[in-house]
Amino acid sequence: MNKAYEIVLAGIERAFLDGSLTLGDRLPGERSLAERFDVSRSSVREAIRILDAVGLIRSNVGSGPGAGSVIVSEPAVGLSRALKLHVSARHIAAADVLTTRVVLESEAVATAAEAVAAESVQRHGRGSSVQSPGPGDVHLRGAGDLLTAMRDPDIAKEDFHNLDARFHRELCAAAGNPVTDIILASLSSSILDYVSAAAAATDDWPWVQAELTKQHAGLLESILAGDADRARQECAAHIHWFATTTGIRP
Amino acid sequence: MNKAYEIVLAGIERAFLDGSLTLGDRLPGERSLAERFDVSRSSVREAIRILDAVGLIRSNVGSGPGAGSVIVSEPAVGLSRALKLHVSARHIAAADVLTTRVVLESEAVATAAEAVAAESVQRHGRGSSVQSPGPGDVHLRGAGDLLTAMRDPDIAKEDFHNLDARFHRELCAAAGNPVTDIILASLSSSILDYVSAAAAATDDWPWVQAELTKQHAGLLESILAGDADRARQECAAHIHWFATTTGIRP
Numbered sequence: 001m002n003k004a005y006e007i008v009l010a011g012i013e014r015a016f017l018d019g020s021l022t023l024g025d026r027l028p029g030e031r032s033l034a035e036r037f038d039v040s041r042s043s044v045r046e047a048i049r050i051l052d053a054v055g056l057i058r059s060n061v062g063s064g065p066g067a068g069s070v071i072v073s074e075p076a077v078g079l080s081r082a083l084k085l086h087v088s089a090r091h092i093a094a095a096d097v098l099t100t101r102v103v104l105e106s107e108a109v110a111t112a113a114e115a116v117a118a119e120s121v122q123r124h125g126r127g128s129s130v131q132s133p134g135p136g137d138v139h140l141r142g143a144g145d146l147l148t149a150m151r152d153p154d155i156a157k158e159d160f161h162n163l164d165a166r167f168h169r170e171l172c173a174a175a176g177n178p179v180t181d182i183i184l185a186s187l188s189s190s191i192l193d194y195v196s197a198a199a200a201a202t203d204d205w206p207w208v209q210a211e212l213t214k215q216h217a218g219l220l221e222s223i224l225a226g227d228a229d230r231a232r233q234e235c236a237a238h239i240h241w242f243a244t245t246t247g248i249r250p
Numbered sequence: 251m252n253k254a255y256e257i258v259l260a261g262i263e264r265a266f267l268d269g270s271l272t273l274g275d276r277l278p279g280e281r282s283l284a285e286r287f288d289v290s291r292s293s294v295r296e297a298i299r300i301l302d303a304v305g306l307i308r309s310n311v312g313s314g315p316g317a318g319s320v321i322v323s324e325p326a327v328g329l330s331r332a333l334k335l336h337v338s339a340r341h342i343a344a345a346d347v348l349t350t351r352v353v354l355e356s357e358a359v360a361t362a363a364e365a366v367a368a369e370s371v372q373r374h375g376r377g378s379s380v381q382s383p384g385p386g387d388v389h390l391r392g393a394g395d396l397l398t399a400m401r402d403p404d405i406a407k408e409d410f411h412n413l414d415a416r417f418h419r420e421l422c423a424a425a426g427n428p429v430t431d432i433i434l435a436s437l438s439s440s441i442l443d444y445v446s447a448a449a450a451a452t453d454d455w456p457w458v459q460a461e462l463t464k465q466h467a468g469l470l471e472s473i474l475a476g477d478a479d480r481a482r483q484e485c486a487a488h489i490h491w492f493a494t495t496t497g498i499r500p
Binding site for chain 2: 005009012013016017022023045046049050051053054055056071073075078079081082083084085086088089092096097099100103104107177178179180182183187
């Protein structure tokens with residue numbers, strides 16, 4: 001605790017913990033925070049920048065009633081920025097990022113498949129024909145729509161990559177663990193430039209696109225069938241295949 | 251890219267990528283960065299704060315030859331700060347952090363066990379009696395020393411927690427993936443206060459300590475025996491046991 005802005009950050013953390021500050025609240029003004037923590041206004045400004053950088057506040061410009069910083073929770077923003085900077089500093093190899101991704105994502109899709117299987121048993125048990133969607137359903141339906149969009153043969157490579165990333169996020173979200181989601185989002189955005197460059201250098205993109213689409217469809221099908229083992233294996237094979245094909249991993 | 255400090259961060263990232271800035275270098279001065287990126291000095295200061303917060307620079311005070319900011323790579327610092335703030339903002343439940351930890355750490359210890367098994371085959375094949383230590387060996391020997399220190403019946407609870415965390419880090423480091431290490435370090439430091447509080451509230455600490463020590467010893471033994479499946483299972487069981495015993499997870 002040797003820097004003034006650390007005092008402000010620790011104080012804000014305490015305010016979160018004791019409930020005096022919660023999501024959606026407006027952050028107190030610079031002067032008020034400086035007085036409360038007995039630090040300079042420039043130290044408060046530094047702390048606010050860090051909160052902004054880690055995705056904990058969103059600043060609104062102006063001086064009206066909507067001005068100031070609102071507490072939000074966009075953790076993937078903060079984590080991916082930190083990871084991205086470290087990847088660029090070469091401390092972290094893209095291949096190691098991918099290996100970590102395989103571990104987390106394979107387990108997430110397996111959990112999603114188990115959730116589908118459990119839900120199906122429950123519905124069957126209830127003997128009801130009313131099928132209210134669970135949180136997993138919503139994400140898996142979103143993934144289905146993204147799959148359809150990715151099948152468009154005229155889609156731009158750039159658009160395909162974005163839909164591809166969203167497709168993977170929807171599958172993982174169906175597992176219902178926000179920490180895993182955040183880390184996976186950070187991992188993939190930390191090597192996005194790298195992946196795009198590798199894909200751009202691919203000789204036969206139409207073939208790669210067709211293969212990816214086939215693999216995506218198989219993966220979604222495994223989850224919808226409630227087959228955790230198949231989903232786990234197909235996910236790992238899919239990520240490895242892309243990495244090898246585009247030369248990210250030897 | 252709507253904020254001036256983002257311009258500075260993106261420029262520094264490019265400098266990492268093209269090799270003009272590397273680890274150990276001194277970051278150019280405030281004025282020089284402000285001129286290069288055509289932004290105000292206060293925007294440069296904000297960017298430097300963020301680099302500091304994500305563990306990419308270490309600032310030295312003073313005006314001598316050692317003054318200024320040196321490029322370092324301490325990614326766990328940055329990620330755990332971001333995660334910790336988000337955990338405190340209640341967006342993230344400690345139980346979800348633990349679930350993610352189980353997935354990553356179980357796989358890491360299994361990989362460490364596989365590395366031990368592969369190394370043992372290689373040594374045997376070489377028929378050599380010279381055993382030069384690999385990177386995994388170093389970490390596993392460190393873990394062994396920590397285990398011995400944790401057996402001290404008079405150890406303070408606080409010290410035990412610190413050694414415990416270091417023990418887990420050494421086991422994972424033996425797997426050789428820095429991304430997984432960084433994420434695991436971030437996860438555990440993001441809920442450290444939570445875990446300490448839960449452990450402090452435990453009725454029978456000597457019993458908990460004895461159990462933990464037994465489980466730690468078994469886990470290290472599995473890895474040293476090269477038994478990946480046993481290591482994976484013991485790791486998951488160990489983390490679950492502690493979470494349940496201390497009431498972090500119901």
